[in-house]
Amino acid sequence: MTASSGLPDRHRLNRGGDRQLTRxxxxxxxxxxxxxxxxxxxxxxxxxxxxxxxxTTPATP
Known part of the structure; x- marks a missing residue:
């Protein structure tokens, strides 16, 4: 599913957010x-x- 409206070419990987929004x-x-x-x-x-x-890196105080 295409998710861009210009030159950048982006695609949605998960439609679950759309379904949640609609519901x-x-x-x-x-x-x-x-x-x-x-x-x-x-x-x-x-x-x-x-x-x-x-x-794996230690937290710094």
Whole structure:
């Protein structure tokens, strides 16, 4: 699926975000709330990915 509208050629890898957006808007939630929900989902996925692959560099104080 193409996700660009100009010279850059970008493609969406996951349509799940679109489905979530459409479903939540159909439920009558405002766009601002839907964006917050999607951000929470993305943050959770990122956190789990980072937990599975810990950094090898020590943390600096």
């Amino acid at each position: 939540r808007l159909a439920e009558g939630k405002p766009l601002r709330e839907v964006k917050r929900c999607l951000e929470r989902i993305i943050a959770g996925q990122l956190f789990r990915t980072l937990q599975q692959h810990p950094s």
